[in-house]
Amino acid sequence: MDPTPSAGGTVSSGGVHGGGLRDVVQLTLPAASAYLTVLRTATASLAARLDFTLDDIEDLRIAVDEASALLLVSAVPGSALECVFALSPGVMRVTVSVDSLDGEPPSKDTFAWTVLDALAGEVSSSTGPGQRVTIELAKRQGARADLGEPAGHVRSRSAESTELGQGAKLGAVGTS
DSSP: OOSSOOOEEEEEEEEEETTEEEEEEEEEEESSGGGHHHHHHHHHHHHHHTTOOHHHHHHHHHHHHHHHHHHHTTBOTTOEEEEEEEEETTEEEEEEEEEBSSOOOOOTTSHHHHHHHHHHSEEEEEEOGGGEEEEEEEEETTOBTTTTBOTTOOOOHHHHHHHHHHHHHHHHTTOO
8 A cells, every 4th residue: 555645536517507517526535634735725726717796715724624634533543634616606505524433423502504505595415325514504605604794795884893892992092
């Protein structure tokens, strides 16, 4: 067995799906946290390709990172983490899977799952043959599930200063 971990990738273009072109990108990485930076970078690049906002891109980066981290906790040592990105106009679907020691999906009653759900919008988990555990998420362009605000919504300065309260005003005193 080759001791050097390898990463593979596949890009394919499907036909018309849901009214637009659908691309599928698959990455296979060693199931180790050291490789999550590669996954975060790929996520950001693909989301930018779909013209997602900077906030949506960051939400997706964090969501894919969190989903992967949840799976790596019980990953079989030496196994591979597989991530499939399905790109459609205005929507990115991401499936992250790994061979698991226990075959149990992550608990949905945790803070990590709540964060994942808020960032992605649609999240589910499943188990497959051979104790393979999968997390699937979808992010729609402009959807801000975490704030409950529509795309393009801009908060007014007066609302921000009211929320910041006196502490922010006092923090600025004597900083000149």
